[in-house]
Amino acid sequence: MVALFYLMNLILLFPKDIIPGTGRVRLTGRRQAHVLEIHRACLGDRLVVGMENGKTGQGCVTRLTSDELEMDVVFNAAPPPKIPVVLCVAMMRPIVFKRVLQTAAAMGVEAVHVFHSRQVEKSFWQSTALQPEEVFEQLVLGLEQAKDTVVPSVSFHKQFKPFVEDALPGLLVGRQGVVADPSGAVLLPERSPKVLIIGPEGGFIPYEIEKFSEAGCIVFGLGPRILRVETAVTSLLSLLS
Amino acid sequence: MVALFYLMNLILLFPKDIIPGTGRVRLTGRRQAHVLEIHRACLGDRLVVGMENGKTGQGCVTRLTSDELEMDVVFNAAPPPKIPVVLCVAMMRPIVFKRVLQTAAAMGVEAVHVFHSRQVEKSFWQSTALQPEEVFEQLVLGLEQAKDTVVPSVSFHKQFKPFVEDALPGLLVGRQGVVADPSGAVLLPERSPKVLIIGPEGGFIPYEIEKFSEAGCIVFGLGPRILRVETAVTSLLSLLS
Numbered sequence: 001m002v003a004l005f006y007l008m009n010l011i012l013l014f015p016k017d018i019i020p021g022t023g024r025v026r027l028t029g030r031r032q033a034h035v036l037e038i039h040r041a042c043l044g045d046r047l048v049v050g051m052e053n054g055k056t057g058q059g060c061v062t063r064l065t066s067d068e069l070e071m072d073v074v075f076n077a078a079p080p081p082k083i084p085v086v087l088c089v090a091m092m093r094p095i096v097f098k099r100v101l102q103t104a105a106a107m108g109v110e111a112v113h114v115f116h117s118r119q120v121e122k123s124f125w126q127s128t129a130l131q132p133e134e135v136f137e138q139l140v141l142g143l144e145q146a147k148d149t150v151v152p153s154v155s156f157h158k159q160f161k162p163f164v165e166d167a168l169p170g171l172l173v174g175r176q177g178v179v180a181d182p183s184g185a186v187l188l189p190e191r192s193p194k195v196l197i198i199g200p201e202g203g204f205i206p207y208e209i210e211k212f213s214e215a216g217c218i219v220f221g222l223g224p225r226i227l228r229v230e231t232a233v234t235s236l237l238s239l240l241s
Numbered sequence: 242m243v244a245l246f247y248l249m250n251l252i253l254l255f256p257k258d259i260i261p262g263t264g265r266v267r268l269t270g271r272r273q274a275h276v277l278e279i280h281r282a283c284l285g286d287r288l289v290v291g292m293e294n295g296k297t298g299q300g301c302v303t304r305l306t307s308d309e310l311e312m313d314v315v316f317n318a319a320p321p322p323k324i325p326v327v328l329c330v331a332m333m334r335p336i337v338f339k340r341v342l343q344t345a346a347a348m349g350v351e352a353v354h355v356f357h358s359r360q361v362e363k364s365f366w367q368s369t370a371l372q373p374e375e376v377f378e379q380l381v382l383g384l385e386q387a388k389d390t391v392v393p394s395v396s397f398h399k400q401f402k403p404f405v406e407d408a409l410p411g412l413l414v415g416r417q418g419v420v421a422d423p424s425g426a427v428l429l430p431e432r433s434p435k436v437l438i439i440g441p442e443g444g445f446i447p448y449e450i451e452k453f454s455e456a457g458c459i460v461f462g463l464g465p466r467i468l469r470v471e472t473a474v475t476s477l478l479s480l481l482s
Binding site: 009080103106107108145146147148223224225226227228231234235236237238239 | 347349386387464465468472476477478480
């Protein structure tokens with residue numbers, strides 16, 4: 001139900017929505033309810049649509065009942081470009097994690113890596129919010145908000161050392177790693193492809209900062225104010241995009 | 242209870258916390274519980290404190306029981322500087338409003354003005370979240386997060402026209418008004434004192450944009466992605482601070 005509160009600025013469609021042999025889609029459930037109750041659409045209305053990982057376009061409502069929506073669709077425009085940032089963020093409380101996934105998708109991040117860090121509560125890793133269908137739902141809400149169609153990848157790294165030693169070097173090819181930490185000097189990194197690394201609410205421990213430095217990352221600070229993880233994510237993505 | 246999830250990076254103190262005739266404070270309730278359960282403080286531990294609208298400093302725990310905390314306190318540092326932005330934002334859903342208040346306080350906004358706009362649901366104005374003590378609570382959570390002590394002002398303007406014609410001109414003295422709207426060209430305003438104006442999820446109507454322009458504001462866009470209000474607030478405050 002919560003999804004009904006969001007403004008769905010684009011209705012994200014999936015291949016399975018297509019009625020075979022037609023240029024038409026049929027929707028039920030959340031998307032149909034949203035169009036009916038929030039858009040208050042009528043027959044003939046045009047809505048912004050997009051095909052998963054494909055183009056955006058328009059849908060023209062050809063049938064709308066209390067539980068089904070049909071539209072003729074055309075796809076004729078590219079989705080907005082992604083921003084040149086890979087987001088690596090320490091695991092967080094499930095409710096915050098959901099909002100960060102939505103924000104990352106909405107702001108145009110291509111890939112999200114979620115990793116363990118000493119000051120992350122181990123119980124966070126047990127949350128149902130990590131299940132693929134739950135992750136996908138949050139990403140879709142973010143894409144619909146921002147009129148994007150291209151689903152970002154989300155990877156989990158439940159151990160710090162394999163993340164920093166084995167996964168991170170590959171991400172850093174052609175991209176500068178930047179680590180947000182109160183220990184860093186304040187510095188606004190110039191806009192170029194980045195791997196943005198954000199720690200847990202309690203911060204990184206010195207060993208972790210050392211490992212990031214060894215991997216070639218720059219440690220920078222955010223000034224005297226300590227921001228919550230979700231605020232820091234939005235703030236830094238804005239500054240780097 | 243929800244407050245216990247926040248990292249209280251500074252314990253905000255109020256004159257009423259001072260035990261008369263001593264350099265000592267006594268806390269009960271939320272702050273005492275936070276220190277006990279989250280900081281897991283012990284006798285002699287030093288905690289970061291700040292006096293409401295005053296200096297920051299340290300508290301040394303001199304007594305800690307299951308329902309009371311006493312600290313010797315010294316105040317010796319200035320709180321972080323505010324950012325040169327007055328935030329004007331159309332009224333939003335109460336749960337979003339709470340988060341926006343916290344974020345504005347955490348990011349160092351001096352003054353928040355909340356105004357009515359055509360596409361704001363009238364019911365939002367009935368929310369208990371607008372009550373002074375509720376507003377104050379969210380501001381304090383934001384200040385504690387960001388180690389600030391200076392409580393921003395929050396003003397409500399339940400009618401659009403009096404806001405834009407009578408209140409806004411005073412805010413614009415010495416500050417450039419900038420209105421975020423999809424109708425604007427993408428443009429990153431340079432960093433100088435600003436009045437940042439953000440509309441409701443459904444956007445401003447053309448009449449409203451016209452009134453802002455008449456008042457001397459610049460309308461700018463955020464690019465092809467439409468962001469949620471709370472994401473836009475954080476994003477734009479970062480870019481302007």
